[in-house]
Amino acid sequence: MLRIIARRIFILIPMLVLLSMISFIIIQLPPGDYLSSYVTRLESQGLTVDEAEVARLEQRYGLGKPLYQQYFRWMRNFIVNGDLGRSFGSYGSSYDNKPVTDIIAERLPATMIISIVSTIVVWAIAIPIGIYSATHQYSLMDYLSIFIGFIGLAIPNFLFAIIIMWIVFAQTGHAVTGLFSLEFRHAPWSIAKVIDMLKNVWVPVLVLATAGTAGLIRVMRANLLDELNKQYVVTARAKGLSERRLLWKYPVRIAFNPIFSTIGWLLPAMVGGEALVSIILNLQTIGPVLLTAVLRQDMYLAGSIIMILSALTLIGTLISDIALVWLDPRIRYD
Amino acid sequence: MVLAEQTADLAPVENGDGSTEYLSRGRLIRRRFWRHRLARLGLPVLAALYLMAIFSDFIAPYRPDTRLKGFKDAPPSVIHFGVDENRFQPYVYARKRTFHSKTFREIYTEQEDKKYPIHFFVRGDTYEILGLFKLDLHLFGVDEGANITLFGTDSVSRDLFSRTVIGALVSLFVGLGGVAISFVLGCIIGGIAGYLGGIVDEFIMRIIDLLIAIPTLPLWMVLSAAIPRQWPVAHTYFAITIVLSIVGWTGLARVVRGKLLSLRDLDFVTASKLAGGSDLYIITRHLLPNFASHLIVTMTLAVPGMILGETALSFIGLGMQEPGVSWGVLLDDTKNFGALVHQPWKLIPALFIIVTILMFNFVGDGLRDAADPYSL
Numbered sequence: 036m037l038r039i040i041a042r043r044i045f046i047l048i049p050m051l052v053l054l055s056m057i058s059f060i061i062i063q064l065p066p067g068d069y070l071s072s073y074v075t076r077l078e079s080q081g082l083t084v085d086e087a088e089v090a091r092l093e094q095r096y097g098l099g100k101p102l103y104q105q106y107f108r109w110m111r112n113f114i115v116n117g118d119l120g121r122s123f124g125s126y127g128s129s130y131d132n133k134p135v136t137d138i139i140a141e142r143l144p145a146t147m148i149i150s151i152v153s154t155i156v157v158w159a160i161a162i163p164i165g166i167y168s169a170t171h172q173y174s175l176m177d178y179l180s181i182f183i184g185f186i187g188l189a190i191p192n193f194l195f196a197i198i199i200m201w202i203v204f205a206q207t208g209h210a211v212t213g214l215f216s217l218e219f220r221h222a223p224w225s226i227a228k229v230i231d232m233l234k235n236v237w238v239p240v241l242v243l244a245t246a247g248t249a250g251l252i253r254v255m256r257a258n259l260l261d262e263l264n265k266q267y268v269v270t271a272r273a274k275g276l277s278e279r280r281l282l283w284k285y286p287v288r289i290a291f292n293p294i295f296s297t298i299g300w301l302l303p304a305m306v307g308g309e310a311l312v313s314i315i316l317n318l319q320t321i322g323p324v325l326l327t328a329v330l331r332q333d334m335y336l337a338g339s340i341i342m343i344l345s346a347l348t349l350i351g352t353l354i355s356d357i358a359l360v361w362l363d364p365r366i367r368y369d
Numbered sequence: 370m371v372l373a374e375q376t377a378d379l380a381p382v383e384n385g386d387g388s389t390e391y392l393s394r395g396r397l398i399r400r401r402f403w404r405h406r407l408a409r410l411g412l413p414v415l416a417a418l419y420l421m422a423i424f425s426d427f428i429a430p431y432r433p434d435t436r437l438k439g440f441k442d443a444p445p446s447v448i449h450f451g452v453d454e455n456r457f458q459p460y461v462y463a464r465k466r467t468f469h470s471k472t473f474r475e476i477y478t479e480q481e482d483k484k485y486p487i488h489f490f491v492r493g494d495t496y497e498i499l500g501l502f503k504l505d506l507h508l509f510g511v512d513e514g515a516n517i518t519l520f521g522t523d524s525v526s527r528d529l530f531s532r533t534v535i536g537a538l539v540s541l542f543v544g545l546g547g548v549a550i551s552f553v554l555g556c557i558i559g560g561i562a563g564y565l566g567g568i569v570d571e572f573i574m575r576i577i578d579l580l581i582a583i584p585t586l587p588l589w590m591v592l593s594a595a596i597p598r599q600w601p602v603a604h605t606y607f608a609i610t611i612v613l614s615i616v617g618w619t620g621l622a623r624v625v626r627g628k629l630l631s632l633r634d635l636d637f638v639t640a641s642k643l644a645g646g647s648d649l650y651i652i653t654r655h656l657l658p659n660f661a662s663h664l665i666v667t668m669t670l671a672v673p674g675m676i677l678g679e680t681a682l683s684f685i686g687l688g689m690q691e692p693g694v695s696w697g698v699l700l701d702d703t704k705n706f707g708a709l710v711h712q713p714w715k716l717i718p719a720l721f722i723i724v725t726i727l728m729f730n731f732v733g734d735g736l737r738d739a740a741d742p743y744s745l
Contacts, residue, residue, distance in 0.1 A: 040576055050575070050578070050579060050582075053579060054579060057579065057583070058583075060528065061588070061591050061592070062591060064591065064592065064594075067664075068627075183517050185727060185730060185731075186727075188726070188730055189673075189723045189724075189726040189727035189730065190723055190726075191677045191680065191681065191722070191726070193681060193684060193723065194700070194719050194723070197700075197703050197706060197709075197716075197719075198716070198719075200706045201586075201703075201706045201709045201710065201713075201716075204706055204707060204709075204710060205709075205710045297572065302608040303728075308586070308587050310584075310587060310590075311586065311681055311685065314685060315704070325590065326590060326685060329587075329590050329594045329687075330594060330686075330687075331590050332594075337591060340587070341583065341584075341587055341588070341591065344583075345579075345582045345583045345584065346582075348581075348582040348584070349582050352578075352582070
């Protein structure tokens, strides 16, 4: 067991390095760079651009150098100093010239809380319903859950967010945007801030959880149905095992397998879905920052966010693989 | 003995009345598919949607950029029936705009003395077919002096029905295009991995793992940010299709590889090899028919994801841009959800998205059931 984990962690390292390279290349893809779009922006406002200023900026960010040198500079700073560069900012937000690590540290907790709370809600709702649906196939509840599953699948997250906002606004005149009350919006993280967030977090959680629940009910129901038709279940029943023990001892455990094996993908799915929902609901999470960074070619910020999210996914996949080995003794990696 | 020879390729199916039919694989698949009620609903609806998209220029009474002067944020037209003797002749009233005394919001009132019958196959705005020839025939329309806006108008007085119908062209075909590109990439790369195996397989699979590890939407966002703003609509559209399939092919490649790996060591493949079958013969005759059905299922279920991707990208301003029209572009008007309370018709394009996604999932489900017709 330990050997398997050690081996997987060992493979993880080159994967992470590759990933940082991919992230860096992706953010260089848009034509032009931050400086040229900065200059065009200034010129479009009718301002003249000082050549010396541009040269100074180019020197400061190492933008004139070849790509691989820029990459090594970026990586070296990260490994040695934990420094991912600075946001280029200058678009009049509070992020002007702030270190990327600070911005991410400020936004990541909210993102993680939303993702984790949504996941727990999804599991708490979907797993019991999935089990019930499978054991009571073609009952009224089963059809109801199939129906809900399809609806959740068909309504994209961001549309659902718009619809919920529309309904709440039409009914109460209250706009459910933002994650924090005013007094906490710019406050540093504290227990009081987390409590305040939990009061406002239900809308994004509801939106994200609905889609996840729909998918998971379908998976859980299908898996369990497959298991329930197998010979060993019939044998166990014939031997007089109680229905409850019969269900929980093996079929449910095995039906969990695909769920555990996709835990790693949960985070990118949640963050991907969360990004759009956050943009619409105006939440202080990673998603909207990434969008602005991408649009402004703020490459260190965008690249770092992509790299960190991807790294979290790889680590998530590792954890889910380990959980799988632990859960299902039949699975062995040699 | 004679019977056995005749039915070598056929599978016995017992009917309810005790008789047994022998059906070919194709008929078994069709029969299974049609037994899936939701799929039976999904297929015609999808067909109708795609037909609507193909003939969108003809169905839409206006061009997507036609501005109906003085009809900003107008609600859907109400259609009445019965002009003079003809009880079934549909007509609309001309509408008059006034402003609310306090909110200054537009109010449109029907002028009941001005009936405008709806004509079919009328001449209207000119459009081009494939850039080849010009046409001005429209499915329906009303005479000068009134207008017909089935889904209302948007904030710059354009007919939402025309825009929805014409936007379908982009939104519906982006999925097919993306899946087509993914299909080619997935088959080639997955095929190489599965057929060669070993170190090549390991390498390709790790690359796929990496690509999957990058969150889809952010990756799409970064890639479509690379599309130059000043490109013409058609180029942007093509670029977005490619962006969507960059993530899409990984799923298909995994299916192809997995199936090839499990099939290539089976007895019938070995037997065919020993009998002197060439690689190409084995692949096309034995392997492809065995996983073609799974491929089709995976592809069908991949289409809605891509349609949603395009919608999401266009919605946040990274996909299709004005003057291009897609369902995502149309949803831009819903960002002001305060106005939605007074103009709920602006959510109609969303309804089209939801129905499309739902129907693709129904059909995909039906195909999945039908893909393996020998199982019970």
